[in-house]
Amino acid sequence: MADGHDSGRGATDPPDGDPLERYFRPRPGGRAAAGDGDDIEGVTIEGMPAPRVPVEGPRGPRRPGRGLSPRAAMSARRQKRFLTLTGAASVFVLLTSGGAWAFQNYVTGMLDKVSVDGLGRGKDAPKGAMTILVAGVDRRDGLTREQQRAAKLGHQPGERSDTMMLVHVSRDHDKVSIVNLPRDSYVTIPAHKSNGSEGAKGAQIPSRPGKLTWAYQFGGPDLTVNTIKRATGVSIDHYVEVNFYGFVHMVDALGGVDVCTEQAVDDPKSGLKLPPGKSHVDGLKALAYSRARYTLADGSDLGRIDRQQQFMASMMKQALSTKTLGDPVKSTRFLNAALKSLRVDPKLADNLPKLADQMKNLSTDNLTFAKIPLSNPGANVVLWNTPTPQSVVQWDEGRARDLFTRIRRDQPVAEQPEKPSAKPTNPAEKPGDQLTVPPGDISVRVLNAIGTPGLATKAGGQLRRLGFGVTVVPGVARRGLQTTQIQYGPGKADSAKTLAAAIPGARLKEIPSLGTRVQVLVGANWDGVRRVEVKGGSPTGSQSPKPGIETGTATQKLCG
Template sequence: MQRAAVPPPVYYADEDYDAPPMRESPGRAWRALGWVSIALSVVLVIGSLTAYGFWRRLDGRIDREDVKGRLGENRPAKLNDATNILLLGSDSREGENSRYGVEAGRRSDTTILLHISPGGKGAIGLSFPRDSMVSIPECETDRRTVPARFGMINSAFAEGGPACTWRTIEDLTRIHIDHYVEVDFSGFTRVVDALGGVEICVPRKIDDPRAELHLEAGRQTVRGQQALGYVRTRYGFGDGSDLERIKRQQAFMASIVKKATDSSMLTDPGRVYKFLEAIASSIRTDEGMTLSVMQELATGLRGISAGNVRFVTVPVQAYPQDRNRVQFDKARAEPLFAAIREDNTVPEPEPPPAKKGPPPVQPAQVKVGVYNGTTSSGLGKRTAEQLADRGFDVVKVGNADRTYEKTAILYGTGAKRQAERLAIAVPGHPPKPWAKAKPGQVYLVIGADGAKLRGAPPMPKVAGEVRADQDICAAG
């Protein structure tokens, strides 16, 4: 080990700075999916309500359930100002839903985590395939304790209700969930009708008597019962798998968001109120989703555009024990979960280059070694991954030989401009030369004060994502 030449001394675990960076089949078709998109729409357009003073009347129509006391103690911490809402599509046959057949209980055939970035600058809907095999924690209901088990993700709702699904998603993703919203069949049809129908694109003619669905090929608008048949049919679309169905449902949700956020609708008080009245009569949510919470959320979302709303699916792979089931592909899913967890602030613009002198170098020209000088396990690796996502050439990740109070950016001969570029990405730590450093290289030593990167990490690209502003035929 060698001592750094600048006070206070900084120790490194390894001087081998040239070492490479250390980077520590289809399931069953869903029976019911797309009506949960209505829950997404209520979150995205409820801000319009502030203009018409109908909050309290609509609020009294919303059915609420107290679930917070059933979420347990070992919950993920709320790390930031983002809002995460669990959206559930219920296939309950109670009350007016009895026309769809007789089945006991209520199941969730759709589970989506809606993540809204701070300031309402964007939203992402993350779908969880219902046939995913996962670990489900012990859950409490009004009548009994449901033991922990391994099974299909949608069984959490069937056996333990929304609180159990809430706990399960938090355990799987380590993302703190703030609220949940549940929509059933009848609620779906009411809201689609209140919108005046939703545009879809059908690749070929559909005749499915089981779903009471008969559609011509091409672009068209569907309403209430026809829309419900479209989102429930298992025949005539692709291979009938979960993943094929999710893709189609995401296109449907995108179309709903596009129409619900259209300026012609938002400037028509009568249409907005009719739409929101249908929503209020169609959802169930947690008691924490109060009037004041909705108003605060609405304020943050005012002005969001369809182009800033995305839909993706948790990456999965075949479940070896059963070809009709899938399991999370952890190598691809974990970066997605981490990006959502760490969405802390609206990305700040990088400062413009000084008027005199050369512009900052590109991140790819910065060779940086990252060293963890704290007791927080994995901090160096996580920071290195965030730097790599931003284009920096991370050539080493390691641990310092002791803990440090202050984070430092050090550089070798000829690397001053590269260190200054790193300091733009990791502000608050002026670069300092280090006589023992390798020429041309930069070192980030993370101390107790942390190494917060400027802005939020970029969201990983997910194959097959759907954006709410894209052409419906292109999405479908």
């Protein structure tokens, strides 16, 4: 790979024309490189020195060690709760690392540090708020040869960033917003010097368009930070890098986590096999669940982002459970596994103990995920490294700019619901009213509320063909619902009315807690959809409002 061209694609590679794509996909059969016969040294979680913890035995509780006063021990327990939370998040490179912050030297000694150019607060950044770029790096460090073969990871050399997130911590450090950046996002990669992947090492490479995921491949953390700053306009204060496969050990340290799928999964590329409904998976299956793409949901990278968010929420719930926090052996193993997976910038490493203390009460309710608004999730463009069109994700520039402006100004990413108007808000009261919001301007979540396997996926596909923006929520939200229900937040009555016109027999229900969201609970009476016609807009002739930014808290992402 001297210049970015594919040197030999296999017949099983996805036909999206990207010559770099083979570096990111699970490799069928996990082919090993010739001459690579020795096992890779694995991470020994139990072998790392752990802080002293009180353990009750047959003779009763032991006395606290000399190194900790009762006040310090209590502080350690409070801070450990926060570290457990953020350690869970780092499974998919969320916020920061996990660790027992009462043992500051122990934690900072385990953290690997990396210097990154381009970090720093913007001139107009609110005091106290911070934005962290978290990059999940496609490395196999710490996995044994057997684990790599079981996960079908292959042995391609080098490092790639397969997951990227902007994590914004509010000024008061009581809320966190997370924006997933699709790896195939169509961005401009700034000018830089070649690291040998784009020609002769040290050669000047001009600014040119490409996929976001290429930035790390061609220039590591420095080029990644500069590319994202240019694409979003957001200043990046800190950098966290996570060994993407380190969470295998983290999941195993927790005893596994729950995931949900609406239908049975048999993915030959990742090796994932799951029955429909809820499953309790170990680290290797969790890795396959997060990487699987073509046999889950709509087969896109965007569907994989949904699963990663749901998985993070599930892992946070498991890590914060009494069963974990009350088990000093389990929690220590988990925190050790998290620490071993991380590289952070030196300034963040120094400030983490203070930040941890300030955020010790953070919960899944205070963590909000947001999706970048898109104009074309499956565009085909010709890029510099091949004459064949490649699949890229194009952002909706205007709405994406609104999202990143909120982050720069330390504002909530979730749109505030509009104040209800004086006229009736129930769309069912006037069935003869004209529809004013076209399907293309409506984003809707589809949930299975009857329990029939595959019903939500079927319903979501039918709505998607009508033009609605659809996200199918894995698992079963509830069972036994006979009548399909359309639920909507304040200010979304017109959108709900269009949706009701497309779903015969559905009932409408306004739920204030939904905010700007609209969702369909698919019941037993689901009988397909029908086309709708939107005649004109509002009485004033103004255009229909664009759909809002899709958001959801970690609590809402939990497996049903």
